[in-house]
Amino acid sequence: MDTCGPMLMALYLRDVAGLVGAGNPSLSCVAPSVTAADHAMLTAGVGGNDALRDQWEIWWGRLLQNFPDNQQNLTPPEFPELAGMPALQRVAHAHYGAALTWSREQARLYSLMAEQRETLGGHKILADLVQNREMELGRNARDFTLIIVEVPLAEQRAWFIEPNRLIMSSHLLDDQDIFRSYVQPVVELLV
Known part of the structure; x- marks a missing residue:
């Protein structure tokens, strides 16, 4: 479990x-x-909002595919990570400072929350889910990796991305019943 700056x-x-x-x-x-x-x-001269949406979706797909590689950070002023995406480059250029400030603050808040969870044992629910599944199956879990990317989202839920990733609201773990409802089926699939 971690968050991702990019x-x-x-x-x-x-x-x-x-x-x-x-x-x-x-x-x-x-x-x-x-x-x-x-x-x-x-963005009018470079395809407008339709191009912006398409380019953002391509970039998002790359980020999902390459996580946990945090080397995907944007590099101003040219943003070579967005090469061939002129509409997205223009938006990134216009909002880079605010985006950087916002994302750094969210990463800082996530760090504090993760430290508190570690201290209070809040992440133990994952181990419990695996142990319960092992008991149901009567065997040890297969070797598996479950990558959970926590981001600050308005909706308290998780989204499964095959084969072994979840994108999750960073406060979902605060409600263990809801957390379990999203994560248990994925653990059952992987174990």
């Missing part, structure tokens, strides 16, 4: 661009919320 940046840019429902899976808006801006003039 994904935080991507979600900020998605929300500031007003790309509601973009991406696969389509995650809820971030929390705290980000005010959307109109980018029609900014």
